Amino acid sequence: MLRALLRTLSIQYMSLTRQDVEKIAHLARLSISEQELPVYVSALSSIVNFVDELSRVQTGDVEPMAHPLDGQQQRLRADEVTSTDCREKYQVNAPSVAAGLYVVPRVIE
Amino acid sequence: MLHNLSIGELAERLNSRELSSVELTRHYLARIERFGATLNAMITLTAERALADAAQADLRLKGGERGPLLGIPLIHKDIFCTDGVRTSCGSRMLDNFIAPYDATVVTRLKEAGVVMLGKANMDEFAMGSSNETSYYGPVKNPWNTRKVPGGSSGGSAAAAAARLAPLATGTDTGGSIRQPAALTGITGIKPTYGRVSRYGMIAFASSLDQAGVFARSVADAVPALQVMAGFDPRDSTSVDAPVPDYAAALGKPLKGLKIGILREFFEGLEARNAALIHDALNVYKDLGAQTVEISLPHLPASVPTYYVVAPAECSSNLSRFDGVRYGYRCEQPKDLLDLYKRSRGEGFGAEVKRRIMTGTYVLSAGYFDAYYLKAQKVRRLITDEFRTAFTQVDLLIGPTTPTPAFDLGAKVDDPVTMYLNDIYTIGANLAGLPALSLPCGFLDGLPMGLQLMGPHFSEDRLLCAGHAYQLATDWHKRAPEGYE
Numbered sequence: 141m142l143r144a145l146l147r148t149l150s151i152q153y154m155s156l157t158r159q160d161v162e163k164i165a166h167l168a169r170l171s172i173s174e175q176e177l178p179v180y181v182s183a184l185s186s187i188v189n190f191v192d193e194l195s196r197v198q199t200g201d202v203e204p205m206a207h208p209l210d211g212q213q214q215r216l217r218a219d220e221v222t223s224t225d226c227r228e229k230y231q232v233n234a235p236s237v238a239a240g241l242y243v244v245p246r247v248i249e
Numbered sequence: 250m251l252h253n254l255s256i257g258e259l260a261e262r263l264n265s266r267e268l269s270s271v272e273l274t275r276h277y278l279a280r281i282e283r284f285g286a287t288l289n290a291m292i293t294l295t296a297e298r299a300l301a302d303a304a305q306a307d308l309r310l311k312g313g314e315r316g317p318l319l320g321i322p323l324i325h326k327d328i329f330c331t332d333g334v335r336t337s338c339g340s341r342m343l344d345n346f347i348a349p350y351d352a353t354v355v356t357r358l359k360e361a362g363v364v365m366l367g368k369a370n371m372d373e374f375a376m377g378s379s380n381e382t383s384y385y386g387p388v389k390n391p392w393n394t395r396k397v398p399g400g401s402s403g404g405s406a407a408a409a410a411a412r413l414a415p416l417a418t419g420t421d422t423g424g425s426i427r428q429p430a431a432l433t434g435i436t437g438i439k440p441t442y443g444r445v446s447r448y449g450m451i452a453f454a455s456s457l458d459q460a461g462v463f464a465r466s467v468a469d470a471v472p473a474l475q476v477m478a479g480f481d482p483r484d485s486t487s488v489d490a491p492v493p494d495y496a497a498a499l500g501k502p503l504k505g506l507k508i509g510i511l512r513e514f515f516e517g518l519e520a521r522n523a524a525l526i527h528d529a530l531n532v533y534k535d536l537g538a539q540t541v542e543i544s545l546p547h548l549p550a551s552v553p554t555y556y557v558v559a560p561a562e563c564s565s566n567l568s569r570f571d572g573v574r575y576g577y578r579c580e581q582p583k584d585l586l587d588l589y590k591r592s593r594g595e596g597f598g599a600e601v602k603r604r605i606m607t608g609t610y611v612l613s614a615g616y617f618d619a620y621y622l623k624a625q626k627v628r629r630l631i632t633d634e635f636r637t638a639f640t641q642v643d644l645l646i647g648p649t650t651p652t653p654a655f656d657l658g659a660k661v662d663d664p665v666t667m668y669l670n671d672i673y674t675i676g677a678n679l680a681g682l683p684a685l686s687l688p689c690g691f692l693d694g695l696p697m698g699l700q701l702m703g704p705h706f707s708e709d710r711l712l713c714a715g716h717a718y719q720l721a722t723d724w725h726k727r728a729p730e731g732y733e
Contacts, residue, residue, distance in 0.1 A: 141513040141514060141516050141517060141548065141549045141672060156610075160610075161606070164606045164609050164610050164613070165606060166590075167609050167613060168564060168593075168605050168606055168608075168609040169568075169571075169586075169589040169590050169593055170590060170593050170594045170597070170602055170605065170606065171587075171590040171591045171593070171594030171595070172594060172602070173594075179599075180602070180603065180606065183603055183664055184603065184606055184607060184610070186663075186664065186665050187556065187603065187607050187664060187665060188607075188610070190552075190553060190556065190665045190668070191553040191556050191557050191607075191611070191620060191624075192553075193550065193553040194550060194553050194554065194557065194620070194623050194624060194627055195619070195623070197547065197550050197623075197626075197627050197630070199623060199626035199627060199630065202626040202629050202630060203626075203629060204622050204625035204626050204628075204629065205625050205626070205628045205629035205632060206456060206625060207456045207486070208442040208443075208456060208457075208632070208679070208680060208681025209442060209443050209486065209488065209681060209705075212443075212488070214485065215482075215485060215489075217482065226349060226350075229349045230349055230574075230575075232347065232349070233345075233346055233347060233349070233574070233575035233576070234573070234574055234575060235572060235573070235575075235576075235577075235578035236578070242573050242574055244573055244585055244588060245582050245583070245584050245585050245587075245588055246584075247584075247585055
């Protein structure tokens with residue numbers, strides 16, 4: 141098992157480009173500096189190479205499994221109020237609030 | 250010394266009022282004071298609160314109340330929300346976050362009279378296998394401070410191994426309880442997915458995360474797991490099923506127990522590591538168990554499967570950290586997008602960003618089917634193989650880790666090599682199975698772990714088998730030098 145996985149580590153090519161990583165970082169809303177970018181290109185490429193091992197597994201029409209207890213019914217609860225208003229307590233952790241609202245930079249000009 | 254007594258012995262002394270919880274708490278706080286800086290095992294100490302809770306426990310004891318955990322100190326992994334106490338999850342993102350409520354695990358242990366000493370260091374957002382991704386610096390292994398303690402629950406494991414607390418909580422998404430337990434020479438159990446509530450436990454990968462406990466022995470872990478386990482309506486995947494009496498399960502004879510030796514786990518395994526597991530098998534044979542070789546052909550695909558599923562769920566879960574409602578916010582954002590990007594870019598560390606980006610990639614248009622859907626299919630193949638195996642055997646056995654604790658810094662620049670630490674532990678998470686790591690010997694002066702896995706909700710059987718092993722061996726009684 142260990143041997144089979146180590147084999148995949150010997151693959152050394154960049155499966156992702158700089159542009160790919162810039163796009164992923166934008167989708168993930170992460171700022172990545174110019175200096176850091178090549179490091180992420182290389183690390184993410186090796187991770188993608190590694191998980192590409194999955195393409196060797198024959199899966200046919202196997203039903204995808206989202207959850208370890210996927211045979212179990214999702215529970216519903218009665219539509220009743222069960223918790224009290226905790227706004228003030230929660231907003232203690234907010235970086236910026238005013239009049240009970242969360243403050244962000246202007247969105248609409 | 251007090252810190253070498255078992256939970257049972259401590260409870261006996263507390264119940265007979267020969268020892269007070271305040272005295273016991275002071276003893277452990279003094280040990281944290283003495284060793285805490287060397288090991289860097291703690292993020293936040295809650296000494297004042299601990300002494301107040303201990304005094305409260307003493308009052309309950311004085312009033313005649315009894316309980317296996319009443320007045321017993323414990324350390325929580327800093328992933329569990331603790332009302333009024335900073336809950337950082339090992340991240341700069343939550344460095345200033347004061348949890349507004351208790352996790353269900355915290356509530357239940359508190360009701361049982363447990364005294365929280367503080368919050369343990371951990372890999373950032375539980376993403377790591379060496380406790381080196383923490384914003385608060387790496388944790389050191391008490392057996393050799395040049396070595397990692399494992400991760401992500403590295404602070405909890407190091408603290409329990411160094412006897413800074415008799416119990417510590419942890420979480421296990423891909424091995425984060427079992428791997429550090431193995432590398433620090435203690436006992437760690439990851440229960441069945443859905444057995445312990447995830448409410449108030451900061452989410453990493455919601456279909457894999459499960460809370461569990463570290464202790465120096467199975468017998469010590471039992472009362473904690475008993476309290477933690479059980480249905481919680483506030484966790485939508487909590488399973489509403491009765492929890493067996495784990496203490497009552499411990500004494501059962503092992504005669505006739507069928508243990509499957511996982512063939513894939515031994516392929517390429519270092520001979521000295523394999524020999525330790527075979528020694529353990531001989532112990533089980535002497536106790537009346539039978540052994541059968543079992544093969545799970547898809548098991549080698551569990552690591553790449555995990556490193557698609559877990560980052561995908563992580564990228565989704567961690568999208569809540571937006572610099573708006575709580576957590577870190579960058580200076581002088583020029584617009585909302587800049588606020589999001591820089592708050593997240595500056596608030597998260599490198600490994601967390603790698604995983605968020607991996608997850609974003611495998612979920613993105615054009616790659617979803619090839620990676621995420623594919624991984625979910627392989628996940629079912631692996632799970633089905635486990636299910637079939639458990640129609641033939643009661644438990645599966647193998648090593649917990651491929652090697653003993655490695656040097657600090659040895660693998661930080663190579664994420665994929667780091668990921669291979671989880672090679673033997675990930676299968677149980679993908680299939681949602683309970684699994685236990687037990688100390689089973691030493692390699693190069695460092696402790697090694699034996700892993701037992703069982704079918705869903707077989708914690709009682711696992712604990713029984715683990716306890717029987719510990720009655721027959723004394724690996725779990727070894728203490729790192731200087732911490733005896």
